[in-house]
Amino acid sequence: MKKLNSVELKDRQATLLKRCKEIVDTCKKEIREMTDDEQAEFDAAKAEIASLKGQLDELKKKLEAYEVPTLDESEEVKAENDEEETLAEEEVIKDEEELKSKRNKTNKMRKSIVKEIRSAIANGTKNFKINADTEKRAIQVTGDNGVHDEVVETEIQGILEPLYAKSVLAELGVKWYTGLPQGDIQVPVMGKGTVGWAGEVAAASAGGNAFSAVLLQPKRLTAYVDISKQLLNQDTIGVENAIRRDIVNAINDKLEATIFSDDAGDATKPAGIFYDSSVFDASTFKAVVDLEAKVESNNVYGDMKYLLSTGAKADLRAMPKSTKNTQLVMEGGEIDGTPAVVTSNVEGAGYYAYGNFENLAVASWGDIDITVDEYTQAVNGCVRLVVNAYFDAKKLRPEAFIFGKTR
Numbered sequence: 001m002k003k004l005n006s007v008e009l010k011d012r013q014a015t016l017l018k019r020c021k022e023i024v025d026t027c028k029k030e031i032r033e034m035t036d037d038e039q040a041e042f043d044a045a046k047a048e049i050a051s052l053k054g055q056l057d058e059l060k061k062k063l064e065a066y067e068v069p070t071l072d073e074s075e076e077v078k079a080e081n082d083e084e085e086t087l088a089e090e091e092v093i094k095d096e097e098e099l100k101s102k103r104n105k106t107n108k109m110r111k112s113i114v115k116e117i118r119s120a121i122a123n124g125t126k127n128f129k130i131n132a133d134t135e136k137r138a139i140q141v142t143g144d145n146g147v148h149d150e151v152v153e154t155e156i157q158g159i160l161e162p163l164y165a166k167s168v169l170a171e172l173g174v175k176w177y178t179g180l181p182q183g184d185i186q187v188p189v190m191g192k193g194t195v196g197w198a199g200e201v202a203a204a205s206a207g208g209n210a211f212s213a214v215l216l217q218p219k220r221l222t223a224y225v226d227i228s229k230q231l232l233n234q235d236t237i238g239v240e241n242a243i244r245r246d247i248v249n250a251i252n253d254k255l256e257a258t259i260f261s262d263d264a265g266d267a268t269k270p271a272g273i274f275y276d277s278s279v280f281d282a283s284t285f286k287a288v289v290d291l292e293a294k295v296e297s298n299n300v301y302g303d304m305k306y307l308l309s310t311g312a313k314a315d316l317r318a319m320p321k322s323t324k325n326t327q328l329v330m331e332g333g334e335i336d337g338t339p340a341v342v343t344s345n346v347e348g349a350g351y352y353a354y355g356n357f358e359n360l361a362v363a364s365w366g367d368i369d370i371t372v373d374e375y376t377q378a379v380n381g382c383v384r385l386v387v388n389a390y391f392d393a394k395k396l397r398p399e400a401f402i403f404g405k406t407r
Contacts, residue, residue, distance in 0.1 A: 132160045188213050223387045228381060229382060277403050371386040
């Protein structure tokens with residue numbers, strides 16, 4: 001038989017008491033005695049009420065006998081810590097599940113280069129495009145159960161995003177113009193303003209700034225990457241990222257080698273920053289600081305940096321500041337307190353550039369086109385990816401830079 005709790009016992013008592021009162025009130029109203037049936041019901045109700053009271057008293061005694069165990073202070077602290085650790089673990093698991101879900105959706109949304117290469121080979125299309133820059137697209141995400149989730153505006157990572165974030169160009173702080181539609185762009189450059197003195201009531205002279213513009217035009221940059229056929233048979237995120245990294249590195253090396261050169265440039269490629277610029281002797285510390293002063297005399301300030309060839313780095317690390325000083329010109333990745341960035345893409349032994357590289361503009365246009373060549377390197381078990389992208393680069397203010405050579 002089910003045991004009733006205190007609430008159920010009290011509810012049953014109240015029902016019985018109500019019925020007893022109804023019987024008594026009816027007899028008083030009609031001025032009569034109880035019938036045999038009423039008397040039997042009344043007596044049974046009284047007996048059950050007494051029984052219920054006894055059950056309640058017994059239940060109260062049992063509850064009073066219960067004792068809650070106590071912990072000493074250290075055990076209480078441990079119990080609280082255990083509870084906090086459990087909650088923290090649950091949060092970590094929840095976060096990991098959410099992160100895993102987001103990664104799965106991102107991987108589904110991102111265009112797989114490996115699959116595109118396989119498809120190009122299988123279908124004979126031989127080429128495909130991938131988005132170059134980070135962009136936002138309206139995407140309908142499919143969940144693991146095959147049901148479509150809501151359509152949301154989602155940021156998709158472009159293949160060149162690591163180039164903009166980690167290359168020497170990015171480290172220097174150049175001005176990037178990305179995601180451009182096809183066509184030339186003009187970047188306005190403001191010159192020095194006109195300011196003058198005037199008498200108390202004399203008319204002010206016409207003040208203003210002289211504006212010029214630098215024209216950036218898309219120029220095709222092409223590079224190639226050889227990928228092992230065996231590697232293409234693997235279908236993992238690691239392989240996908242490795243191929244993306246190889247493409248980015250191929251583009252980056254060619255782009256930086258061109259920009260940091262002394263090539264004249266033409267309709268097919270941008271001119272290097274050393275082209276048509278005087279390269280001054282910088283074989284002593286005094287010559288180095290004198291060149292810094294030349295840039296500052298052009299009112300160029302801000303985030304100044306050095307761009308060094310590997311030869312210039314070696315020379316400056318061995319160059320003393322004076323015959324009476326053991327300090328070297330380059331120490332701790334800096335030249336007399338100014339950050340220095342080193343790359344083998346700078347042409348010329350001992351060449352370097354100094355200035356504010358925000359005055360160097362680099363632009364990229366459209367998607368990256370990849371042609372799949374399965375024949376040129378077939379004998380070596382490789383597929384060649386020929387990469388085509390569009391870039392241009394120009395100095396916005398040539399006076400913001402100066403060029404030196406240490407040997």
